[in-house]
Amino acid sequence: AQSVAQPEDQVNVAEGNPLTVKCTYSVSGNPYLFWYVQYPNRGLQFLLKYITGDNLVKGSYGFEAEFNKSQTSFHLKKPSALVSDSALYFCAVRPTVNYGQNFVFGPGTRLSVLP
Amino acid sequence: GAGVSQSPSNKVTEKGKDVELRCDPISGHTALYWYRQSLGQGLEFLIYFQGNSAPDKSGLPSDRFSAERTGGSVSTLTIQRTQQEDSAVYLCASSPMTSGGETQYFGPGTRLLVL
Numbered sequence: 001a002q003s004v005a006q007p008e009d010q011v012n013v014a015e016g017n018p019l020t021v022k023c024t025y026s027v028s029g030n031p032y033l034f035w036y037v038q039y040p041n042r043g044l045q046f047l048l049k050y051i052t053g054d055n056l057v058k059g060s061y062g063f064e065a066e067f068n069k070s071q072t073s074f075h076l077k078k079p080s081a082l083v084s085d086s087a088l089y090f091c092a093v094r095p096t097v098n099y100g101q102n103f104v105f106g107p108g109t110r111l112s113v114l115p
Numbered sequence: 116g117a118g119v120s121q122s123p124s125n126k127v128t129e130k131g132k133d134v135e136l137r138c139d140p141i142s143g144h145t146a147l148y149w150y151r152q153s154l155g156q157g158l159e160f161l162i163y164f165q166g167n168s169a170p171d172k173s174g175l176p177s178d179r180f181s182a183e184r185t186g187g188s189v190s191t192l193t194i195q196r197t198q199q200e201d202s203a204v205y206l207c208a209s210s211p212m213t214s215g216g217e218t219q220y221f222g223p224g225t226r227l228l229v230l
Binding site: 034 | 119148150156157158160163171173174206208216218219220221222223224
């Protein structure tokens with residue numbers, strides 16, 4: 001069965017410092033990988049995705065993520081955090097084989113950027 | 116263009132009552148998903164519609180939950196005989212399903228409170 005782990009419930013970082021939100025996955029075959037962000041009382045917003053090609057994916061708001069097949073990871077990164085980045089971040093996976101299956105989301109990581 | 120819309124935005128009901136939650140996907144999107152998000156938790160997959168195919172109902176937690184999608188567009192999630200544990204935010208998402216790597220676009224959610 002496919003699964004997504006986000007090992008940190010909470011990540012705290014000072015404004016201006018780099019941030020990393022971790023994601024590891026388990027899926028048969030190669031995956032499609034996604035990051036979504038949820039601001040308070042809002043729906044989820046798409047940040048970026050990995051489909052194929054370059055392992056480093058750049059997305060919205062200066063975020064990027066690196067697909068590491070050997071480590072089955074897709075960590076989200078940003079070089080310099082902003083207070084406005086404080087939100088709940090979800091990693092999601094979908095297998096490329098039999099993609100009629102649904103997405104699986106990780107439990108979420110709450111990011112707090114401190115001024 | 117218009118995004119995914121959901122109604123009502125908030126619903127308070129008494130235990131034992133039935134509720135209907137509505138989702139209007141983005142025009143032209145063939146895939147539609149329902150998720151449940153309990154307070155501070157991740158997303159729990161409920162049901163997935165793809166075009167005219169039979170829906171994937173594997174995530175529905177009990178037979179009190181059902182969903183339909185009329186004309187390949189609007190979807191209604193029905194919860195019968197609501198219980199307090201049904202209290203959550205119900206999120207709908209749609210995507211232009213063609214190859215599996217499409218981004219899901221989420222609605223703002225319906226916050227359900229069962230008293």
